[in-house]
Amino acid sequence: xxxxxxxxxxxxxxxxxxxxxxxxxxxxxxxxxxxxxxxxxxxxxxxxxxxxxxxxxxxxxxxxxxxxxxxxxxxxxxxxxxxxxxxxxxxxxxxxxxxxxxxxxxxxxxxxxxxxxxxxxxxxxxxxxxxxxxxxxxxxxxxxxxxxxxxxxxxxxxxxxxxxxxxxxxxxxxxxxxxxxxxxxxxxxxxxxxxxxxxxxxxxxxxxxxxxxxxxxxxxxxxxxxxxxxxxxxxxxxxxxxxxxxxxxxxxxxxxxxxxxxxxxxxxxxxxxxxxxxxxxxxxxxxxxxxxxxxxxxxxxxxxxxxxxxxxxxxxxxxxxxxxxxxxxxxxxxxxxxxxxxxxxxxxxxxxxxxxxxxxxxxxxxxxxxxxxxxxxxxxxxxxxxxxxxxxxxxxxxxxxxxxxxxxxxxxxxxxxxxxxxxxxxxxxxxxxxxxxxxxxxxxxxxxxxxxxxxxxxxxxxxxxxxxxxxxxxxxxxxxxxxxxxxxxxxxxxxxxxxxxxxxxxxxxxxxxxxxxxxxxxxxxxxxxxxxxxxxxxxxxxxxxxxxxxxxxx
RNA sequence: UGUCCUAUGGUGUAAUGGUAACACAACUGAUUUUGGUUCAGUCAUUCAUAGUUCGAAUCUAUGUAGGACAACCA
Numbered sequence: 290x291x292x293x294x295x296x297x298x299x300x301x302x303x304x305x306x307x308x309x310x311x312x313x314x315x316x317x318x319x320x321x322x323x324x325x326x327x328x329x330x331x332x333x334x335x336x337x338x339x340x341x342x343x344x345x346x347x348x349x350x351x352x353x354x355x356x357x358x359x360x361x362x363x364x365x366x367x368x369x370x371x372x373x374x375x376x377x378x379x380x381x382x383x384x385x386x387x388x389x390x391x392x393x394x395x396x397x398x399x400x401x402x403x404x405x406x407x408x409x410x411x412x413x414x415x416x417x418x419x420x421x422x423x424x425x426x427x428x429x430x431x432x433x434x435x436x437x438x439x440x441x442x443x444x445x446x447x448x449x450x451x452x453x454x455x456x457x458x459x460x461x462x463x464x465x466x467x468x469x470x471x472x473x474x475x476x477x478x479x480x481x482x483x484x485x486x487x488x489x490x491x492x493x494x495x496x497x498x499x500x501x502x503x504x505x506x507x508x509x510x511x512x513x514x515x516x517x518x519x520x521x522x523x524x525x526x527x528x529x530x531x532x533x534x535x536x537x538x539x540x541x542x543x544x545x546x547x548x549x550x551x552x553x554x555x556x557x558x559x560x561x562x563x564x565x566x567x568x569x570x571x572x573x574x575x576x577x578x579x580x581x582x583x584x585x586x587x588x589x590x591x592x593x594x595x596x597x598x599x600x601x602x603x604x605x606x607x608x609x610x611x612x613x614x615x616x617x618x619x620x621x622x623x624x625x626x627x628x629x630x631x632x633x634x635x636x637x638x639x640x641x642x643x644x645x646x647x648x649x650x651x652x653x654x655x656x657x658x659x660x661x662x663x664x665x666x667x668x669x670x671x672x673x674x675x676x677x678x679x680x681x682x683x684x685x686x687x688x689x690x691x692x693x694x695x696x697x698x699x700x701x702x703x704x705x706x707x708x709x710x711x712x713x714x715x716x717x718x719x720x721x722x723x724x725x726x727x728x729x730x731x732x733x734x735x736x737x738x739x740x741x742x743x744x745x746x747x748x749x750x751x752x753x754x755x756x757x758x759x760x761x762x763x764x765x766x767x768x769x770x771x772x773x774x775x776x777x778x779x780x781x782x783x784x785x786x787x788x789x790x791x792x793x794x795x796x797x798x799x800x801x802x803x804x805x806x807x808x809x810x811x812x813x814x815x816x817x818x819x820x821x822x823x824x825x826x827x828x829x830x831x832x833x834x835x836x837x838x839x840x841x842x843x
Numbered sequence: 844u845g846u847c848c849u850a851u852g853g854u855g856u857a858a859u860g861g862u863a864a865c866a867c868a869a870c871u872g873a874u875u876u877u878g879g880u881u882c883a884g885u886c887a888u889u890c891a892u893a894g895u896u897c898g899a900a901u902c903u904a905u906g907u908a909g910g911a912c913a914a915c916c917a
Contacts (some may be wrong), residue, residue, distance in 0.1 A: 295857085295865090296856070296857045296858085296864090296865070297857085298856080298857090302859085321917090322917095323916085323917050325916090325917080345913080347907070355917065357917080358915095358916060358917075359917090361917090362909075366877075369871080375885085414914090414915060417915075418913080418914085418915095420914075421913060423844095424844085424845055424846075424912065424913055425844050425846090426844095426845080426847045428913090454917085456915065459915055461854090468846090469846045469847085470847075471845060471846085471913050472912075472913055474913090477898090477914095477915055479915085481915080482915080486904095496876090496915090498914095498915075498916085499916070499917045500915090500917095502917095519848070519849090519911065519916095520909080520911055520912080521911095521917090522847070522848060522912090523847060523911065523912050524912090525847095525848080526847095544848085546848095546849085546910095557917095563905095599856090599865095599866070599867075599886095600854095600855060600856080600867095601855060601857090602854040602856085603849090603855085603856065604848070604849060605848090605849050605909090605910090606848095606849070606850095606854065606909070606910055607854085607855080607856095609854075609855070609856090610853095610854060610855090610867090610868075612854095612866065613854075613855080613868085616867065616868085617867095619879090621878095623879075623880065624880095627878080645884035654876095657876095657877085657879095657880075658880070680905060687878095689878070690878095698876055699876095700876060700877070701876075702876095709898085725917065731876085732876050733876080740876080741878095743875095743877065743878095744877090744879080745875045745877075746873085780898050809877085809879085811877050811879085812877045812878080812879070813877090814879095835877075835878090835880095836878090836879065837879085838878050838879090839876070839878040840878085842872050842878080
C-alpha cells in the first residue's frame with residue numbers, strides 16, 4: 290500500500306507524454322460542477338482524478354461552476370459543493386464561474402458571426418428539432434441559415450437587449466446539417482431565457498449552451514487537460530471546432546468512464562427526486578450516495594479517496610460492488626476508530642455467584658491497532674447487558690457463545706459459564722443466568738483452559754441509553770435503473786433500508802462524543818455520532834458492520 | 844439502421860509485439876481476549892473467427908456483445 294504505484298492509467302500516460310514532449314509546461318485541470326444538485330460519490334471520482342492528477346504532476350486545479358442555465362441553478366448548491374470538495378481534502382487554485390465569462394463569450398460569438406460561422410435562427414424549438422434529422426438521416430438547413438452577417442449581428446444584439454421572448458430566436462453555429470455526429474448539426478450556441486441568474490441577476494437574457502461555454506471557459510483558464518466522463522466523447526469534435534475557429538488557447542478534452550455502484554443510483558435528477566418526494570430525509574440522508582450523505586453516515590475523506598484510487602480510471606463501463614466502498618471504509622477505520630462496547634439488542638445477563646454490591650473496574654484497550662490510543666476503565670457488576678443473539682438455548686456445535694453449560698469470556702472481564710435462562714409467558718428469553726470465575730479477572734483462565742468465544746457487554750448499573758440507526762441498501766436491485774416496462778427505479782427501493790433502535794446500551798466512554806466522532810462497537814461494526822445527537826440523547830449511525838464470517842457459516 | 848467509444852479471472856485495473864500481473868471478493872488453513880485484524884495458500888487457454896509475425900491481450904479484417912448520441916440540459 291505504501292509502495293509507489295507502478296501501474297499508470299491512460300490519463301497519466303497522456304500527461305507524462307505531453308510533459309515529456311513539451312506540449313505543455315505544466316498541467317492545469319479543472320473541476321466543473323453545475324450548481325444544480327449536491328455532489329455524489331461519482332463526482333468524488335472526478336474530483337480525485339482532476340485534483341489528484343494536478344497534484345501528482347505539480348499542476349493546479351480550478352473550481353469552475355458551470356452556471357449557464359439560470360432556471361436550474363442556485364447558490365445553495367454552490368455552497369454545498371465547495372464544502373464537500375474541501376471536506377474531501379482538496380484545495381482549488383482559483384474559483385470561477387462560467388458566468389464570469391459571459392461578456393467574453395458574447396464577444397467571441399460576434400467574432401464567429403463576422404466569420405460567417407454563426408447565425409441567428411428564427412425557427413421554433415419544434416422546427417429545429419424536426420430539421421435536425423435523426424441519427425440515421427441527415428438534417429435540413431434552416432431557412433435562416435444564410436442571413437447576411439450584418440443582419441445576424443443586428444439580430445444577435447437585439448437578442449441580448451431583450452427584444453425577443455424566450456424561444457423566439459437562437460444563435461447557432463454554422464457547421465453541417467448532414468454531419469453524422471448530431472452535435473455538429475448547427476448546434477445552438479445561445480438561447481433566450483428571461484430568468485434571473487444566481488450571480489449575474491438580470492444582466493443577461495441570453496445564455497450560452499454547454500458546448501459553447503465549456504471549452505471556451507477551459508481555454509480562458511488555460512486548462513491543458515479537460516477531463517470529463519464518456520458521454521461527452523461525442524462532443525469533442527465540437528469542443529475542438531469552437532477553439533479552432535476562435536484560434537484561442539487549445540485546451541483538450543479527455544474522457545473516462547463514470548463510476549457506477551451496485552444498488553445505488555447516481556443521477557442528480559433521481560437523487561433530487563428521492564429528496565423531493567420524501568423517499569429519504571434529505572440530501573445528507575445517510576443512505577444517499579451523496580458526499581454529505583456518506584459523511585453523515587460516517588465515511589471518512591480518506592476512505593473515499595482510497596476507494597477512488599482503488600477502482601482506477603479507464604474507458605470501459607464498470608459496475609463497482611458497494612462492498613468495495615465498505616472495504617475502503619473498514620480499512621481506514623480499523624486503524625483509527627476507538628473501540629467501545631455497546632449492545633444493540635440488550636438482554637440481561639445475571640451472574641448468580643456474584644454479590645449484588647460487587648463492583649469492579651477493568652482496563653480495556655482503546656485501539657489494538659494503535660497502542661498510542663491507550664486504555665480506559667470499564668465497570669463491572671453482577672448485572673450486565675449482552676447482545677440477544679449471543680445467547681442460544683439450543684445451539685449448534687460451532688456456536689462459541691452463551692448456551693447452557695458453555696463458557697465464554699466477557700471481553701476484558703471474566704470468564705462466565707452459562708447456566709439457564711428466564712422466559713416470559715410467551716417463551717421469549719428475558720434474562721440469561723451464569724456463574725463467573727473470580728480467578729479469571731481480565732479474561733484469562735488460571736488453569737490455561739481455552740475459551741473459544743469472547744462477547745461484548747455493558748454494565749447494566751451504569752450504562753447509558755442510545756438510539757442507533759441501522760442502514761441497508763437503498764435499493765434492492767443491483768442495478769436500480771434496470772426495470773421492466775412500466776416500472777421505475779422507485780419500484781426497486783428497499784422498504785427496509787432504515788431501522789431505528791431506541792433501546793441500545795452503551796458504556797459511558799461515549800458520553801459527550803461530538804458529531805461525526807467514529808467508534809468501533811466491538812464485534813458489531815463502525816458507528817458515527819449523528820447530527821441529531823445531544824448531550825442527553827445519544828444518536829449513532831451504523832456506518833457499516835464488521836466482516837462476519839459467522840453469519841456466512843450459518 | 845448511421846456515427847463514435849469499449850471488450851483481460853467473480854469485480855476492478857495492468858501488461859505500450861516477447862513468460863498474462865496487481866488489488867478486492869471468494870474459498871482453504873494458521874494466529875487471535877473482536878467469528879474483527881493479521882499471515883499463508885488456492886482461483887484466467889485475454890469476446891469470436893480469420894490474418895500479419897519467429898512470436899499477438901496488444902497490429903489488421905470481419906463478426907458478436909455492451910455503452911453513448913436525435914434537450915433552446917450539463
